[in-house]
Amino acid sequence: MNCPAGFGRMAALVMTLAMAGCSHEDFAEPLDNPEDVSAALGESSIWAAASSMSTQRMDHTATLLRSGAVLVSGGQTASAELYDVKTARWSNVGSMTAVRRRHTATLLPSGKVLVVGGDSGASSTGTAEVYDPSTGLWTATGSLDTLRSGHTATLLSSGAKVLVVGGDSANVGFATARLYDVAAGTWAETGSLSTPRTGHTATLLASGKVLVTGGRTGPNGGFLRTAEVYDPATGTWSSVAPMSGVRSGHSATLLLSGKVLVVGGLVDELTATRTAEVYDPVAGTWTATVNMMTAEARAQHTATLLHSGEVLVAGGTSGGDLNLQSVVLYEPTSNRWYTTYSMTTSRLGHTATLLNTGDVLVAGGRPDGGPGTASVERYIAPAPPWRLTGSMTAARYYHSVTTLDSGVVLVAGGTATGSSALMGAERYDEHDGTWVAAGTLATPRFLHSATKLASGKVLVAGGQGSSSVFLASAELYDPATSIWSPTTGVMATTRSRHTATLLDSGKVLVAGGRSGSSFSTLLNTAELYDPATGTWRAAASMSRKRLYHTATMLQSGRVLVVGGTTPDGDTNTAELYDPATDTWTATGGMAATRYGHAAVGLRDGRVMVVGGWSGRGAVATAEVYDPATGAWSTVASMNTARYTPMATLLEPSGRVLVLGGDGGTSVGLLDSSEVYDPATGVWTSSGSLSSPVTSASVAKLPGSGRVLVCGGLGTSGALVSTELYTPAL
Known part of the structure; x- marks a missing residue:
């Protein structure tokens, strides 16, 4: 089978074509209308009927x-x-x-x-x-x-207030806005719009401000092209650049890039538009996109941001009395529109809800020429959770990865051979899916630590320059200049495979690891880096030497160190570091020894430990530490035993993604992933990476909730590939 390529994911269209066995050459251009898709692929559909509501x-x-x-x-x-x-x-x-x-x-x-x-x-x-x-x-x-209807309501970034804007009553439009205090359950006045608006949109921007666009001055009033922004810090509105034309009943969608896509809308009482444009909050400018396809003018439709980053636009009206059944898809990376299968019925005044599965639930509305409906259907989003993105410039494993304040991901050092270190660094930008050089480390290193400081700079410490050269040096990366600079001081000892934890004070705690090649060089020492002085000082030592352990910051400000291997054998012990007193205290031990495991802090403050090596092999077991009691409790085991797995907390669901690792001598490296839901205690398979991997680096992308997995050690050596995981559960 030849799979379509060249237009990103194109969501449902690409996957449907692939399932039909069509090649890229068969559909080298966007299709003009839904009938083209139907003619090529027969009657198969990606819309599935769902049980109807009880009420129209x-x-x-x-x-x-x-x-x-x-x-x-x-x-x-x-x-x-x-x-x-x-x-x-x-x-x-x-x-x-x-x-x-x-x-x-x-x-x-x-x-x-x-x-x-x-x-x-x-x-x-x-x-x-x-x-x-x-x-x-x-x-x-x-x-x-x-009295008010046709208004917008936006939960502000603080989570403490809801902003209600505009609307109408008795054929009169409103310019007023009100703030709802979530805790008190009361309303307060805030700044008013420059003009009354109904049929407008309101979009919460990444800055925390709210963008309001278009609408009408009243149910029978004039159409607007103006836009304004609300600043919660001051409670005031300011005008921004207007759209290219008037719009009412349009949609506005915050894209993964932080820009806002505005689509369609009515330009007069009977005419909808097929135009769309994108607002850039940083530049304060509008840029026209390509138009929706011929005959796809629409207003009062729904627009849903899919997990893929594409926008699904469904139903609405083309103006007058004609309601629409058609569906189109916007792909931001290529700035192109594509058609996908139509809904089973035309709909106006319906809702479209993105489910945690990645599907879209469309409910109700009014079919063309009929009353409201109770019917419901579901758009099946067939995009896989994993997809390849731009490759790094160098193959590497045992490298570090850090998400910068800008959302860009920094990768540094590592090794391609296991015996010599790399000194190159590069940065990944999710918005364009590419890697660019990010300066050169002062010292080549792998198996080091990387910590983003409160200043936004990144501290890289220790590691190895080769299989026999261990490092005590440290250096800082400045994202503003892409320059690496050695710190004023160095660590007290050479250190590799250690942990590094950013404390509430802004200092960095480094603990354990090894200082040389022999097993006798395992460390129980710890030290602190102070960004204010650029120097290191000794901290209290742990109760035992540890290698392949984990360190997790607790909500109390203390650090939980768990497991690892020691000169006396593997351990199930755990201990807590208190920065206020510079002391380590023993806490409850795990049910079994483990090292090479992964640890993830859960939203409720507990810490989950998964996988690792225990006894004679890789394990699938998992347990959770409760700081309130100092005790561990076992939870359901993973579907697959994993040694040195990668793991991270997914946003916004609070679930835990575990991927890759080594299944043991008879299994080898793994390409599978699975997700744990703390609410249900259940593990669910979450698809496979393009290749088996361990010792990769994992970073969360704050703008989209996706997870970036880059490089690592594969079955044939160091990997240059990077993959994106889109949460689908």
Whole structure:
């Protein structure tokens, strides 16, 4: 089978073509309309019917809860219902205090949902209420200053306030904005827009500011092309560059790059546009994208950012009375639009919700020429969780990886042979998927540590220059200049395979490892680096020498060191370092000895340890340390035994991704990955990398929640490849 290539992932289209056995040459250009896809691939579809809601709904809301379920509320009714993704069933969850449509629903940090305003079709309401998933109850909360519907609601970055902007009532548009205090349940006045707006969009930017675009001055008012930004720090609005043309009922989607994609909208009472443009918050400018395909003008549609970074645009109206069934896909990297399979029915006033699985649940709305519908369908996003991205300039393993404040990933040093060190460094930018040189280390090194300091600089310490040369030197990387500079002082001893932990004070704790090639050189010593002086000083020593151990920062500010191998054998012991007293204290031991394991701090403050080597081989076991009790508890074992696995906490789900490693003598290196859900205690397979790997470096990409795996040791030696994992669970 020849797989399509050349246009990024192209989400569903590429995967569907691949499954059909089509080559890239068969479809070298974007398709003009959905019929082209259908003609090529027959009647197969990537839309799947889902069980219908109990009530016909239009202009309702749909909110993805932390449990993964979807709460649907209102839509010319006061009722609400819940969709369970696992069972694919709907259940009623009571009624709101008022009939609502054109209202807003906002997921709060507590997991509750704030529903605000809306109208019954005859009159608007200014009431608000909160749904609590833990009890299934609706509770009234503070009311707005006025009746309001067609507004926007945005949870600010602080998580403490919800910003409600614009809207209308009784054919009058509003310029006012209100802030909801999540803790107090009350509303307060904040700065007003420069002009009334309804049918506008509001997008939370990476800076924490809120971008509002377009709309109309009222239900029957003039159409707008202006845009303005709200600054939560000052409570004021400022105008920014206007869009290329007027838009109302358009969509605005925050892309993984931090830019905002604005699509379609009405330009007058009966005419929609097929244009789209992108706003760059850093430059404060708009750039036109290519237009949607012929006959794809649309407004009042949905736009959903997929895990792949593409945007799925579905349904809406082309103007007048024609509602749409078609679906298009925007791919930001190539700046191109693609068609994908149409929905089973046309829809206007529907919702589209990105599920934790990566699929999109589309519910309700009004088919062309009909009343609201209760029908539901699901867009199956077939993109695999793993995909290759740009390769590094050098093959390497035993290197370090650090995510910089800018979101760019820095890789430094390593080895390609296992006997000599590399001195090159390079940086990966997720936005363009490429690596560029990032200066040269002052000293070639591998098996060193790398720690991002509070200043944004990166401290690289110790390691080896060759199989027999161990290092005590350290150096700093400055992201602003890409220059590496030796620190003023050096460590007290040569050190390799140690751990390095950034403390709350800004200092760095280095502990354990080895100072030479023989097993007798294992270390129990620890030392502290002070960025303020650029010097090292001795810290209290651990209770025992440790190699292949882990060190994890706890929420209390203490550091948990676990397991490892010692001159006396492998250990199950753990100890805590307290920076305030410079002391180590023994804490509860694990159920079994292990070294070469991975440790991940969970959201609730506990620490999970997985895999490693115990006794005579690699293990699949996992256990969790509770700082409150100092005790360990075993949890479900992984599906695969793994020695030296890589692991990281996924955002925003709080799940744990474990990948690769060595399965043991009879198994060899692994290409599999799996995800642990602390809420259910269950491990789930999460796809395979392009090749088996160990000793790779793993970095979280803060803008997208993806995980970057770069280099490592494969079955044929050092790897130059890098892969991206997109959380799909």
